Amino acid sequence: MDLLSRFQKAIIDGDADAAAAIAEDITRVAEVRPDAIINSLSGAMETVGGKYETGEYFIPEMLRSAEAVEKALSLLDPYLFERRRDFSGVIVIGTVKGDIHNIGKNIIVSALRASGYEVHDLGVNVPAGKFVDRVKEVNADLLLLSAFTTSTKQALVEVLTALEEAGLRGRVKVVSGGAAHSEELARDVGVDAFASDVKSTLAVCRELLGKRGH
Template sequence: MADLNQLYDAILNGDHKTAVTVTRQALTEGTAPIELITNYMSPAMDEVGRRFECEEYFVPELLLSGRAMKAALALLQPLLAASGAEPAGRIVIGTVKGDLHDIGKNLVASMLEGGGFEVHDLGADVAPEKFVGAVREHKPDLVCLSALLTVTMPGMRDVVEALKMAGLRDQVRVMVGGAPVTAEFANEIGADGYAENAGVAVTVARRLTRKNHAMDEAKG
């Protein structure tokens, strides 16, 4: 029998090889993918986020844990898709146009995946129209925008405006983050949320997607 606590430890310690080995063994033994995610992988990533928040973990540890989690998740995703399991929420994420920096965005994407979200990562230097296209295609609950530079940060406003122009703004929440970005700026451009780091991003995403679902239910 696979010791599933080893999966938790492997993700927490950033050991992607063990994470894959244990996941593979657990699947062979018939463990449900959702059980692995709910009881071991998500709690591990939550703990990673907690340690990051209290400065026990830093960027290297976040990257290692994210890689371990993604390696294990890659084994589960085909099975989840086949079973029709619903994620915690759907997210489209990208770094805005003109900005090639993606480390911060990648960290947030990893943490969100670890939090049980389905993440569609558009990469870096993403034009507003590409965000609009991705919203039409994936129908996410949340669009996450990243920028590292003061010269590209205003591009976040362009994405919000593009979503409005496309008639999609009411169907999706927008969360922003990145070094020069502030809560004040998020308010100013009409975003719904701001996350100051990758750990906080999961908390804010959960809050925003809950609101989204509540909104849908109220409409329905």
């Protein structure tokens, strides 16, 4: 079995030690491309989600897989994204209230920091008011909201309403994304853009900042 297949198996099995050992091997083998690593771990988590849906896995199994990914990512982080200083801007990011999924968001945070952005990560289960306060405090250019599902739709709407009420909606562009989040949901909610992976997130941020004259 090749390295990435072994990596996927370790994640699906929820074996954090094996995932970490393979991650270390990956950093030693120059030919494994960073986007292949992210695709492979995302694919493994898709499989885990599928097993949860069919009743083969329950929450503890999903958590074990998440821990395996977290451990591997902490080792892979310096290797995954090319450090660049091309463009800069101030970004506030967090997972909305009611949602504790953070793997995808953390990957996005690493990619944005590596690209030269100043990123303020508020973590998970973040209430609308906290987003607004931080946007104001750091004079953010972009607000990135991670939300996994239709049941967190209301939380997204609350953030947009709170921004509006604080008079900030015209000043900050809002981008959403996250596991099981769709373009359609983003459109319904009324954010400025939606992004589904690292590449599209970087492209969207760059484009929106360009529009703001940076």
